[in-house]
Amino acid sequence: MPAYVVAAVLFAAFLHALWNIIVKGGDNKLYETGLNALGGGLGALCVLPFLSPLPIAAWTYLAVSAFCHFFYYICVAEAYKKTDLSFSYTVMRGCAPLLTSLVMLFLGTDMSLAAWGGVGLLCCGILCLAGGRGSRTGGRALFPALRTSVVIMGYTIFDGLGARQAGDAVSYACWIFICNIVPLNAFILWHYGMHYLRYARGRARMGIFGGLAGLGSYGIAIWAMTQAPIAMVAALRETSVIFGMLLAVLLLGESFSPRRTLAVLLVVGGVIILRLA
Numbered sequence: 001m002p003a004y005v006v007a008a009v010l011f012a013a014f015l016h017a018l019w020n021i022i023v024k025g026g027d028n029k030l031y032e033t034g035l036n037a038l039g040g041g042l043g044a045l046c047v048l049p050f051l052s053p054l055p056i057a058a059w060t061y062l063a064v065s066a067f068c069h070f071f072y073y074i075c076v077a078e079a080y081k082k083t084d085l086s087f088s089y090t091v092m093r094g095c096a097p098l099l100t101s102l103v104m105l106f107l108g109t110d111m112s113l114a115a116w117g118g119v120g121l122l123c124c125g126i127l128c129l130a131g132g133r134g135s136r137t138g139g140r141a142l143f144p145a146l147r148t149s150v151v152i153m154g155y156t157i158f159d160g161l162g163a164r165q166a167g168d169a170v171s172y173a174c175w176i177f178i179c180n181i182v183p184l185n186a187f188i189l190w191h192y193g194m195h196y197l198r199y200a201r202g203r204a205r206m207g208i209f210g211g212l213a214g215l216g217s218y219g220i221a222i223w224a225m226t227q228a229p230i231a232m233v234a235a236l237r238e239t240s241v242i243f244g245m246l247l248a249v250l251l252l253g254e255s256f257s258p259r260r261t262l263a264v265l266l267v268v269g270g271v272i273i274l275r276l277a
Contacts, residue, residue: 022210039211041181061162095149118273125266
């Protein structure tokens with residue numbers, strides 16, 4: 001993989017961790033996800049005139065993806081309410097490829113010995129995290145993050161199929177961000193109305209920046225997949241877990257024990273092996 005592609009993917013991983021840090025750092029996690037969806041969608045709307053139209057066959061997948069993303073944002077908000085980012089972000093990003101692999105195995109897809117090794121490392125890392133002491137890092141905190149990873153698995157599968165139907169991954173990705181604006185923000189406005197709008201006045205700039213970071217992260221990753229093998233790009237992007245760990249310590253003041261550091265490294269190693277297998 002060329003050095004400039006490696007640098008771009010690492011920057012994309014950093015951006016992905018950054019928008020999660022912004023959501024976690026806000027006082028109201030649900031409102032932060034609404035602003036994040038708004039920022040990403042507004043950024044995608046700016047490039048809408050340059051996008052190729054999507055074929056009708058792709059819109060079905062796009063609709064299902066938007067439905068999954070709606071629940072994804074809600075699940076992310078709930079997960080960040082109940083536990084540290086370094087815990088929940090690691091589980092969410094680590095379990096999604098694990099669950100996807102197990103589903104594909106159930107559907108009859110064979111897994112290599114290397115892939116099983118990656119699954120084993122993932123499981124060890126997640127068990128290390130779940131076995132931590134305290135209500136914020138213990139087993140009870142695992143469920144919200146696991147629930148989020150199930151939703152990630154869902155939209156990942158439908159987005160992969162939808163992008164193939166579209167024939168233009170960049171256009172399809174931008175339409176995802178555009179479609180994400182309305183459902184989540186309509187839901188928040190319906191339930192919280194003026195309280196959300198008042199919150200947005202103080203956090204709009206930061207929240208929208210986070211959404212643009214998410215759009216940039218996804219866009220860079222898609223571009224990189226046209227320049228280098230998809231599996232290698234996907235594996236390198238999982239370094240976002242390490243960036244998340246470092247940013248959580250530096251910006252959120254989260255404590256990080258040797259046990260948790262080992263767990264994060266096991267998860268990253270497992271995901272990389274699984275992606276490359």
